[in-house]
Amino acid sequence: MVKEQVTVLNALDVTKTQWYHFTAIVIAGMGFFTDAYDLFCISLVTKLLGRIYYTKEGAPTPGILPPNVSAAVNGVVFCSTLVGQLFFGLLGDKLGRKKVYGVTLLIMVFYSIASGLSFGHNPEGVMATLCFFRFWLDFGIGSNYPLSATIMSEYASKRTRDAFIAAVFAMQGFGILVGGIVTLIISSAFKHKYKAPPYSVNPKESLVPEANYIWRMILMFGAILAALTYYWRIKMPETVRYTALVVKNLNQATMDMSKVLQVDLNKITSQNDHKVIEKRSVDQQDQNLFQKDIFSKIGWIPPAKTMSVTGEIYKIARAQTLIALCGIVPGYWFTVFFIDILGQFTIQLMGFFVMTVFMFGLAIPYHHWTLPVNRIGFVVTYSLTFFFANFGPNATTFIVPVEIFPARLRSTCHGISTAAGKAGAIVRAFGFLYASQSNNPTERDPGYPAGVVPEPKGKSLEELSGENEDEDEVGGKAKAQSNSITTSRTVPL
Template structure:
């Protein structure tokens, strides 16, 4: 990935740490309260009807009028919808942290106020209850986009889905807690204040103390929220908001350095470059936004809307369904507190068996099988189980079949939560740009709450019995529970179809996730530079003197990388993959060159190019200018391949000298011949590739950094690179200079001389570190031959070898200032090559000393021999392809 800030890379790559779990608990407690407050109202609505709407002489207990019941059940959702839109927008304008405390405090105050609802009449009590529950919902609504966005921006990319899902899973615990608190409170009051069933004593079945029951249940929701308020205020602002939206790289690096306990560079210049990008300014619902994210937003809003119609309809009216199938006795056979107890017990059982496990299955598997798979599977299974309930509905309502109905009903909740109820919350927090992330999540969530309103109001009327005489008092005849289940199954099926509008975000950085940019008909990426014409200017037009590398259209590069298959994957570099395609398609490496400063990468004339860079691709998006380097096809692999003891063909001495010269020329160009100095920072044999003529060229600029400017001695960075090659002063202090590359070059020269890796744990203990092993031999001419690669079989110039070792020693001086400049090193190597008369590199020599090879080779020889013998009778033989053995057909 290109143009990635170090602070964001550190967050993406961070191991799971204590602060991750702290963030889950802090954000999760908000969702615990959200779910508790939203769902506990359904547990006490029957009680409210008995207390405030009792009718003397009626054969049935009092119930809330349809309009009042709709208002009490649905007003919190109206507030939630409003809060999601408002706080989602505010989270992008003011910052996640600044707004986060407001939502929690609003939830605490309104939870308490709901329990203190007052009035001189039943209507007055219900009016004040609805007022406070609206503002409670308003605070809950703000918690949705903020909690999801904060958790997504704190998490690493490997387990981000599980962390966001864990926050959302607290909703299941909140639902469970609502049922358990209701059971505890109703049981305590029921045992303390005995009352007869309604049929025996209508007035006495509802004791006066029952008025405290619903108030205590509603007020309990404030407790967990209040306990986490302080910790919310202590949370630092997310690095992605601070760096990408507030444009304060220094503060982002400081906050995350403390959090991750590592040193992170500020990179203010990179942030400023991103800020200047024209794609960092497009507005919400602008043409550019709709082009980039329109389908994504449509997908997240429609799936959440359809899911919530089904999910909230069932959750809020479980008690009605349980009554319809006879799992809860008729109200007249119970007193008020007994009815509350039985409703709570039924809902708690469903939550325990279906709702809660579904959430945690999502936590366990979302980063394994992905968001899309879980969402599609969930919608499909919800559809199947709802049809399974609706089609044989008469069977389920027959006495003796109630348990089967409950099991099927629980499975619909299991697959809702191990499915779209979780993924619709997670995905919007991942697929939108940082400066619009909270807003877009709020819009998606508000769409869901609109579905919840449709479900909570619509199902209330639709689920009424088709016989007007059997409908609840005050309600018209509906379509019945069975037909309502058919409608909910249809909503789930539509949700499945809309899921295909939402992209998969598993395992990607938040800055990587964006819509495909190539045309519907993929263009052809050829190997000829002259065939590639810029689709539009991204930088100043090049002149002949600048040797600007050709610019490749993004669609062509996208198509080339898309066509890579697992069989053509050659290596996984620091910042992306390096694919090995047929010669008709270039190698393309998605590499981090943001540190090079500008959108243009200047290269020397093609005939003297020291690197494999063939061109570049640069385009603007919400992250700034994104860069990719297009590599020349290098059929002969890397120098490391041919020095490996596992390779049957090794480099001749003349070729090793040429490699030393070519690589020195490449480093000298980067250090001293460009407009600004580039420090390679990861110079090693595996990053030196060989073209078809065996010329060596530098590759993999993923860790390259711009050198210090005039008046500055070094560049301070996080320590990265490869052990064995990195200079000691850089490893100890993080201070990077061009002399760090000089040290790495010295190590590489000894690698050419000895054929050994800088660190090799498979060798005997005294030979594992190359520089320590060669020390006793390089100062004694008589012992010098001991260090030379035995696979050369003595075919080398002893004089040039000792001179090359002398150059290596100068590069490996402990004091960086004592090391020569790269131009001086290049001059010394040129003299060695000139005096030796290396000429054109020879073809690789056949390794004639396999019996005395490397320990790892010895371990594998028997296996290769066995495989070869097994296949000989099948027209197969063991052959070498590059440096790897492969079974091929015999001629």
């Protein structure tokens, strides 16, 4: 690394927090907002689709999507997101973060609208076009994992980098929350306008006349806020680190940095010690996807046959919004506030441990929780599993990959890492669907190899990735990694 590059990048590492950083959090986070909104809403939409298209008298499970259709509608989310993570992660390193970033947002906007316009001459046709449009929607959403994390990490200072990346990821919580609010508003409007009878009275009459429009409105709303950020996303300059380290254009990197940040290029930082933490890919989306089924099993939500279609959607949305408000959103922001204080190792280990305790607490005395008097306790405990997933491994494993890989591979490797988490979600999602259709659930969690990576708190990206190893050749201080490691811990899985 030449001396001029060291000066520019170290000046970036010590820059004070500025308004642009918060703007970048919102712009980069809108992809995660759309991702969470889409995932939240599809679980509600599948309820509507079953009531609208699969209500047949005498059917074994009238008003419910057939298992193969449900698997296709839900499973396409994870599969397409995984492909998008790998594809756009690679493109982000080949073409640059900025060039790919604007295109992916247009994909998300277009296919959010297209999903709401799904068409067909029969139920199977509607489901097929919905799955097609959702594949491309989530393909675009997958780009946000490697690109948003990489862009935020390469613009933040080393003092606040972890918190800023966590804040980008925390936009998922707001997406879930807004999804619940939008669904509540739409379903409430139709619920009060039309007094449809319960499904058990007459399946046909339980549908309000505009039921076919409700799910389309919910899906298409996700495009609005994403579209509003398009202008700001394409106006973002290429990251300084990509331009300086990959493109090797130091003058352009300096100009781009001066456009958005006020930095002192004469400031050069020093290096601290290293610690070792565990890295493991985590994805909690399979929990979000099947919340509605869990709530029904414990009796928190009445049986579907006792409600009209809008009443059912309203109560499910209300329950999921409560979980988001009390568990998911606070968990994300606890990570934002404490990650630069506690460090990733502490938060990740704590999250895994507490989640394990609460999940055993839910699973072992399961029949105890199904009693009406104990349902509030179940909801509180269930909310805490989400809290510690986000104030824990769900957030930390999103941050780690952008900090330990060099700039030329950062986006690609982050895409691979998050895709590993998505693969686990795929196994869990289809396993859950299989188990729900049989009396012999035999799903098994996939194992992930343990890795040893440095604790990134307070260190520059170049220190963590090893890109400053040749700094001593141009007069910089030699920093042998073997001498800088003062504390190390290996956590086996």
